[in-house]
Amino acid sequence: KLPEGILHIVSGESLINDASGLIAFKYAVAATVTGVFSIKSAAIDFIYISIVGFVSGIVIIALILMMENWLYRQGINDVIFSTVLQVTTPFVVYLVTEEFFHASGVIAVVAAGIIFHFYGTAPDRSQPELKLVSEKTWDIIIYTLNGIVFLILGIELPLATTNVIQNNKINTFAALGISFVAWLILLAIRVFWIYTYQAVSSLRSRKIKSLKTKQMPTFKAALLAGLSGVRGAVTMAGVLSIPMTIDGGSPF
Structure with a gap:
């Protein structure tokens, strides 16, 4: 079990890393497919997507919280209804930001989550039953999503490894070695x-x-945070979304 401080750092930075990483990945794929890349337009788009996504998440969650407070004052405090509203909120935030504002839905959801954490559980409307039901519902959803991720990984891994092993142009041990070295470099950078x-x-x-009591840095804490941060679910989703060919028809 990770220390609480490290757990908070890893959880928080993973949200920001995923959001910014997905935007950068999107531009990298687009540049490879089209063969065109402008640092100026990419930088402007990146700033727009990030800032508008952040603002959109804050505004939408503020409206939802105002609606929830109004419903609570009207006596509509059904636990199941409130739990369904909580579960659907991040999807609403994501879809509205992506479809209407063409900004980053991931960043919008991160911003909305932060605001909800501070203002969404007001003491005057908190119910023990609601907290218990919503937490367990989220646990079920997270457990299911993790199961789906590992299921997809289990389906894809044999196909990927078979192609590497059977490919005469790629040495299997060299491929494994490159993967390990890449992971080691990431880990070293993170720990440092x-x-x-x-x-x-x-x-x-x-x-x-x-x-x-001087809070001196410890290598153990840095190593734990470094190891905990190198995860692969979002990376795998990115890899599976890479197109097979570029605009000219050549392999990606």
Whole structure:
């Protein structure tokens, strides 16, 4: 079980990493398919997609929370209804942002989730039963989605490995070695970055006020956060979305 501090860091940064990573991935695929890439237009689009997505998520969740509060004041506080509303909210936020504003739905959902975390569980309308039902419902959904991810991985992995093993142009052990080295480089960068961040944070906090217990950076914490952050569900979804050919008909 991860320490609580590391768990929060990993969970939070994974949301931002996934959101920004998917946008960058989208432009990389588009540039490869079309053979055209403009750093200026990509930068402008990236800023638009990010900022509008962030604002859209905040506005939509604010409207939904206002509606929920109004319904609660009218005496409509059915637990099942409230749970269904909570479960459908992120999908509504995502679809409205993507379809109407053509911005990042992922960033919108992240922003909405942060706002909901702070303002969505007001003490005057919180019910123990609602909290219990909504938490268990989300647990079921997350468990199901994880199961689907591993099911797809189980279907795809034999096909991918068979193609690599049977391909005379690719050495199987070399391919495995490259994969391991790529993972090792990612891990090293993450551990170094997290350890440095911890060191800078501890120095700043000591300058602001003298701490009785100095929170010095630990390599163990950096290693745990580094290992926990290298996950593959979003990466696998990205890989499965890569087209087979580019505009001219050549292989991607």
